Amino acid sequence: MQQIAHFINGQSQTSEATLPVTNPATGQVIRQVAKADAAIVERAIAAAREAFPAWRDTPPAKRAQVMYRFKQLLEEHADRLVQLISEEHGKTVEDAMGELRRGIENVEYACGVPELLKGEYSHNAGPGIDAWSNFQPLGVVAGITPFNFPAMVPLWMYPMAIACGNTFILKPSEKDPSSVLAIAELLGEAGAPPGVLNVLQGDRVAVEGLLDSPEVEAISFVGSTPIAASLYARGSAGGKRVQALGGAKNHAVVLPDADLDNAANTLMGAAFGSAGERCMAISVAVCVGDDSADRLIEALVPKIQALKIGPGTQRGLDMGALVTAEHRDKVMGYLEIGTQEGARLVADGRSLTVPGHEDGYFLGGCLFDRVTPEMRIYQEEIFGPVLCVVRVESLDEAIALINAHEYGNGTCLFTADGEAARRFADRIQVGMVGINVPLPVPVAYHSFGGWKRSLFGDLHAYGPDAVRFYTRRKAISQRWPSAFETTHAEFHFPSGS
Template sequence: MQQTTHWINGEHLSEASSLPVSNPSTGETIREVADGNAETVARAVAAAEAAFPAWHDTPPAKRAQVMYRFKQLLEEHSERLVQLVSEEHGKTVEDAMGELKRGIENVEYACGVPELLKGEYSHNTGPGIDAWSNFQPLGVVAGITPFNFPAMVPLWMYPMAIACGNTFILKPSEKDPTAALAVAELLAEAGLPNGVMNVVQGGRETVEALLDTPAVKAVSFVGSTPIAEAIYSRGSAAGKRVQALGGAKNHAIVLPDADIDNAANTLMGAAYGSAGERCMAISVAVCVGDDAADRLIAAMQPKIAELKIGPGTEKGLDMGALVTAEHRDKVLGYIEDGVAAGAKLVADGRNLKVAGHEDGFFVGGCLFDQVTPEMRIYQEEIFGPVLCVVRVDSLDEAIALTNAHEYGNGTCLFTRDGEAARRFADQIEVGMVGINVPLPVPVAYHSFGGWKRSLFGDLHAYGPDAVRFYTRRKAISQRWPSSFETSHAEFSFPS
């Protein structure tokens, strides 16, 4: 069976041990992925360290030229990459294409790195003294990425890291690793020198080796909150710069004056797109007043029943399979738990069967009403096609409910009231906020990140924060000998 390999120093490297990679739409193992270890990571680190001095000294404009060519190659090979994503993840090809396009936006932003790396300059800060600052790369940096965006999330990380002059080691998810490898190959085709970009496959041992290796100066991670917190703690203890993006429980607040039809349409995509396997998926609709809740549920129920669900590689579908059988079973367990806790399951997708794909990992759209904050389906991230409706009496109660949750990744408000929207945007304790926009994912020239237990670290992903994360500022003060000379030693602090 074909093995998805490592990519180290410009070469494919296989491994004696491997892990299975399944097609979620069929349940079949379609390939294997190399299962790396500490030795594998050591080889990648050695390659990245060897490549760093020359890449550090490469002018930013020349680094940007590689990114320009890389962007063109991504667009030329987009159909193949999208098929790989859909085949291994299960999401629809249309959703995978949207993912790839958002990743390409980050490559476009990295093309502007000569401007982004410009420092500051001050003339005559003292007699004959000039001062300036610049941004210098860290060295070898790493990214550990999740299964739900196998193309996009890696592109959040390494284009800017590499454009800033670092060398990079990517550890993609072992559940759907092949697209990330294919994209790295295109980067080499774009002219990136060997060793600047490396891909190591595997599971926990590979991750731990990256976190423990002193040569790796920074780690960027996206995944669940327990793992994000563990990676942040372990990496920081090892002296690394770490940004670790965790989980979410994103609330959509629906006011009585909202356009309910618009809210229902947009919530369908926000809750059930990619089968809910998005950290920005809306998983809770907080309806202010029973009338708003009743109208929203009535509008959504027929739409849920009409969802087109099937193998993601086929076009024209709304939703594909969940990524693995284990994850499907976990989602089903949450649904059972919600029913047992007394929530009302008004749309039940548990018994969905797709003709010809009976062994696929499918769950249909589910909608709960009468959900309360003490229920597990409200408190925890389900990461599946499940939307919970919570009823409250006021906007203030909705804001307090959202702010009390441990996660603070994304949220949105549906309303026609500008005053309410302004108050919501000011008072909500969440990192990414939408007003009548249910998936407020920032564009590439802003930065992505939540608050509270949705982000560990001080800097967000991509955008301007990425430049700061992958560089360190150096401040220089300079004076050349001239007719002005200090005639005696001075021991007071210079001013």
């Protein structure tokens, strides 16, 4: 059986120890993935360390040329890459293509790194003194990425990190590693020297090795909040720069004046796309007034019942399988919890069967009504195709509800009222806000990140914040005294006046 290898110093490297990779649509093991031990982790760090000096000194324009070629190769190989994503993750090929395209947008942004790394210059900042600043790379940096976006989330990280002059070690999810390796090989084909990008496959051994290594200067992470909080604390205590994106409970507020047909259609994609396995998925619809809630549920139920669900590699489907049997069972457990807590299960996806794929990890769309804030299905991130409806009496009550939640990743408001939209956007304590846009994922030239326990660290992912995260600013002041200038000791603190 094929082994998905590590990628170290420009070469594929296998391991004796492996982990199984399963096709969620069939429940069958289709590949094995290498499992890093401490020695392999050290080998990857050494490769990145040795590649750093030459790559740091490579002009930014030449680093950008690598990114231009990388973008072209990603587009040329897109069909193969999305097939690998769908086989191992379970999402539909159309969804995988959307993921890849959003990742490519971040490569496009990294192509502009010569402009982004330009510092500031002041002539005659003081008597005969010129001052300027520049941005210099950190060194060896690392990324730890989740299963739900095996192509896009790594592309949030290493294209900009590498374009800024760092070398990078990526530890992807062991659940869907094939596209990650294929994309890393394409970067090498684009001209990145050996050791500039390294991929460590495996489990927590690789994560802890990167986290504890004094040679790794910074770590980017996307995953659950408990792990994000732990990783941030441990990495920061070790002197590393850390950005750790955690979990979410994203609310969509529906006002009585909203276009209900539009809200229902867009909520379907936001709640059930990728089987709800997105950190930006809408998992709570907050309806202002019982009439809004009743009309929304009436619109949603037939759409949920009509969802086209099957193996993601088939075209024309709405939803594929969940990533593992364990995760499907966990999501199904929340359905039982919600029912016991008193919520009304309006649509129950547990009865779904996909002919010919009875062993796949499928679950149909699920909808709860009469959910209240003390319920676990409201408080906790389910990360599956489950939408909860909460009823409130006013926009202010909806805002207070969202602001009280521990997560603050994304939110949106459906309305035709500009004043309400402006008040919502101003007062909501959430990092990414949409107005009639249920998945307000910023474009590549902005930055992605939540508030509260959805983000640990000061800087968001990709966009302008990525340049700041993967570089250090250096300020330089320079003076060349004239040969005719008489100098003497000065003991006061210098100023420009």
